[in-house]
Amino acid sequence: MRTRFLIPLLLLLLGFALSGGNCLLDEKVLDIVYLHKTCVDFEENEDSEVFTTPATVNYTEELDEVLDDNNIDKSDINSAHVVSASYMVTDFSQTDDWSITGEITVRRVDTGGAAVTLVTYTNQSVLDALNNSVPVVLDQAGVELLNQALEDYIAGTAAPVLMFAVENGDVDPSPSPSNRMVFDWRGCVAIHVVAGVSLEVPDPF
């Protein structure tokens, strides 16, 4: 008789221990941070110091991909912002090095507007940057333009398309038709997308 009473009591106590007096699962909301890099390839085959190499990026498609890859909805995004940028020479086979100086600019294609400076590079050795990611200090004007594009995407007020352009101003030694400067390089901008997700997790006590 005593055992018959004790067993249900013990199971009840264990059940309470398992549940902690609450449900086993507790709903939590946490911010998850996704890092995404947008990279643009530029092919240079130049015979002068001053040249422009543009590349267009459909930022909307890139951001849609981030959402799809991570199974999140646009409404889950709390914020998105530029983190950093870098560039790297991906192909260079000439024997002599080049030192280049100039800017990488960015402008909105979808809404129009002037190009602004995103990155300034000064006396950059092409050889030193070969297969070597070079971190850069970003220009505030370019960061603000990119952050506004991200904000417009989240708000759904625009579908950002961006044009990045290499605006080179100086090369040492100076290239010429008989001594062309030939290399490929890639510029990358990293962004953080911060999204809130709701999840039920065990938190029994």
Add this chain to the structure above:
Amino acid sequence: MTVPARLMTAIGLAALALLLAVPAVAQIEEQLSAYTGVNAEGYLQPLSDAFGADLNSGWYHSAYVPEDGFHWSIELRVMGVIFSDDAATFSATTESGFTPEQTVDAPTVVGPGDAVTVGGDGGTEFSFPGGFDLNSFAVAVPQIKLGSYKGTEAVIRYFAVDVGDVEIGDVSLLGFGLRHSISQYLDPEFPVDLAGGFMWQKFTLGDDFIDANAFTIGVQASRNFGWIEPYAGLSYDMFSMSVSYESDESGETEEIDLDAESSVHLCLGCAIGIAPVMVNAEYNIAAQSSFAFGLAVGF
């Protein structure tokens, strides 16, 4: 419902508890993807400490080991940790080429859910992911105790399930321990039962997402007063955990080994019951203190 059937129901609950944790574990992998190396270690360390403390607890509730004769028990163990405020944050450093480099207090896996964002050069910003805002972490495992041969008994913990999640994979826990009666070498009038033993456990999640190993070796003492049996144990615990995940930063698989924990562990507990059912509760004082409850049915 018979007592073994009730116990199997309780064990089913334990299995359910483990399965319920799987989506959270999948989310941990997502959170880690924002980090590399040292930040990932700092983010996960409180969970590793708690898991080690849980696994190295609750594997006995008495120091009495019969000298000979067949005996067995099926047991359910629930081990838990309450997190202190210190576990909520860690010293995290910006990465991904963010300038200037900054070190701030950011949420750990058990810390607050809100991301922490810092400002940098040219209006850039870096965000550290939030935690799961956990007060506690508990593990429930089934175990079987079999004996005795020359005052020695075996303890086996086993749990394995295919969660059907291709991203996470299978969950398994395997543990094996031996306990040997010291009392059999002492005067029968000695006031307490004494035993010594060890337990090894291996936990895996997925092919290589989480791989954890726990080992404890120590001595136990208890005294039976009929339906109540206070017990104590002193042991040396070891725990290591490695995690592998895909980093957004490198796009490659990152492998991290969390700091291996070794600590002296004092256990104080009490078992109550009448054969064939025993229930026990204990508090464990160690580098990461924990508590445990248990239910055992056996003869």
